[in-house]
Amino acid sequence: MTAGKMRGEADDGDSAAALPSISMRIDHYLDELLKKKVSKRVDALTSIIRILSSRMQTEFVEKNFATLLYRFLISLKKGPARERDLASNALGLLAMTIHCRDKAHELYNESTPLLSKALNSNSNTSKELDGLAIITFFCNENSMEVENMMQIIWDNIHQGSDSTATGNTDRKMCLISAWSFLLSTLDGWRLSCRCWKGAISYFSRLLEDEVLHGVALEALFLIYENGSLHKFSGDLVRSKDEAVQYTNIAAENNSSTMELKEEIDKLLKNNISDSKSDVSKYFQEKSQKIGKQEVVLSTYAQRVQLKFFKKFLGSEGFDLHMRENELVRDVFEFRMKVESAPRCELYEAEEEKIAKRYIPPAGSIASIPGVDYEDDGMLVYISRRDRGIRQRIYKSKNAPISKARTQLRNKKRTQAQERHLGYFISEEEEF
Template identity: 35%
Template sequence: MGKGNRRKVRADEFDSSDADSVSSTSTALSELTLADETEHVNSLEFVLEKYIDALYEKRGSTRETALSGLVDAFEGHVLATFVENKCITLLHQCINSVKRGSTKENCLASRAIGLLAITVGAGTSAHEIMEESVPQLSRALRSASDALKISVLDCLSVITFVGANDLAETETSLKIMWEVIHPKSVSNVGPLKKPSSAVLAAAISAWSFLLTTISSWRINPDTWKESISFLSTLLEADNRYDRSVRIAAGEAIALFFELGILDMSYNEESGIESFDDEVSKRRTVTYMQSMKAKISGQVYNLSMEAGGKGADKKNLNDQRELFQKFGIFSRYFFFGECPEVSLKISSKRNILRTSTWGQLVQLNFLKHYLGRGFLKHAQENELLHDVFEYIVDKTESLSAKEKKISRSMDKKGRNQQLNKDRRMAQARKQGHLSAQDA
């Protein structure tokens, strides 16, 4: 296993009437012709069972209603126990809905698959979800619907993030998403249509989310030359895409910086894969250093815009938010300031904390993907606890002096962990540790 509000493709965008709360079950049951079983109307498990049964129906509207209810339930609850014995059955029906029916049904089904993976967590079931879904999701990306493409990209990224067992599986999904980001000519067909700004920003964000998982494996810098070069072109002020694309590209490039690929030197390999010979190493290092210089200039120019000239007045708040995000990126790029975020997730002072750029990308993506359900999953879903630093804030009841001492100790602990991570990265670079030791 291994943001933000840039895009919002959720079930309730297609028809808000189809995404009522699971607690309000009477309407859903009526649409599923189950009104006669009112004695079970308040049973969530009973309703969920009927939603699964409804996925076998021939009528598309019935399947859509069931998928809406399932998506809503997966968002609002951590249904790990419920899906324990129903995971594969539910997966197969959702895959069938990705293949057929309306665009709305396809989108709902792909979202349900992603939420199912997050619910079951890393393990055998999540890996099976990934293996069985990727081929169909890849085909669904050929759709003309931007909404479906975005939903599928998000799903593909999530199921691979949770279910992939090795770098090869991760790279397969990264390649599928990259073909959307940077489509190439196909023999006897001609050039593929370039994606819209909405699809491109979504694709880069999903791709970046998955890219955060590769740091535990050895990295061949030559593999990423094309990606870095193309993403740098999206930072240009005169490119045809809107600013959300440029922000997504900047965030992706920051990951390469954190991985050490854009900060290579002749003296060390920064934990990346060994080169075949000295000539190859010097050629790659020279290229990466030139790209870093180019990107530095682009970052500076973009940061100077500060949401001014060219900003869409109708979406001024969105523009401000985008440039706040870009400000975080630029400070990280120029000064190496790792963005530390502490997110309070309950009245019991439970906190999710990030201390690296990759964790921030993961946090923002999962907040976007889970939507209104993020808080519930942050509180109860063990997957999120494994991904982020999950702690209980014990300082709220302390005196000012005690709080100061406690924070000092926390900082000392984080510094010790960072030093340990650096030592392990250095050992991996020298071949003393395998990826599993990390």
């Protein structure tokens, strides 16, 4: 599932209190990118990447998208290798943060030609390659744009394919990893019937290479899961001058799709059992811990995506984006559970009583120690004045204790009605 289709309105993920100071710092670093001294531009890019990696800055990025994009592009065009690497990383983080669909596609259109050109220069372009893959993943408009980038990477994979130099092997490993990452976003029916002929047999031969074994096995797993095996099998002629043909691993004759699937299944099982890398453990993992929750990895494609995101963001950066970035969560269909604050439960008293205390005036019979003012049997001799006071306190309709008893009865009646009402509502909801 690609995040390019999931964009909506920008989230207000930033704390209002923390945003002004952070925005001022980023503004300062953006100004530093215009300085002539390379070291200052490199330091500024490093600081911006650190801020974007440690905390989601969705609101700031949405408001200052054009400034961020074109300052990064200037560094990508004119800077030395170190600055270009950092600019590629920054553009990738920008692609993962921006929510506006039009801005995302502008980022794709402006940055991918420059990054593709860097690939064709045949230099050590692992950072540019990672940035290109992330931007294509999040900012593509349709599957054709994804497949076009895959084709550019595929052409670079086959450049100098006979070379066994260490630098060339490492470069090829990064290229295959990025190609698999983009393949994980596409359904089989969207793929071209002509572009990927011979991919199965090519990757099957790479299984013999100790360095490329893991990424080749990863690509074969994805092709197997994709289902459209006929689009990856068969022969392919890559050049007019020199024909490079890849034979079908199932058989030299025309095998059916079912037979081809059985051959690949057997090939994958054999290589998993004696894998030369940790790919066997990697593909057996079915979940990833995020805080107290787990991300369920139900497909090989999600495992490939998880691996690439961790490579690009680092473990801490990936955890941050899984917690705060809706675009990344949507890739894995993951929803954070919000823990609500503990509620104070109010307990209803089993019995309530009304108590009113009357302090009689000094000299009154009611103030004599040892005489209970409320005992009718003992107060037959009380004065008319004291009896009137007692009547007003305890017997009159307007007496405080009578009013309090009425309030208590009304309260209990209301509570009883609410209990009955809640019972009837729950009964209706069940139906």
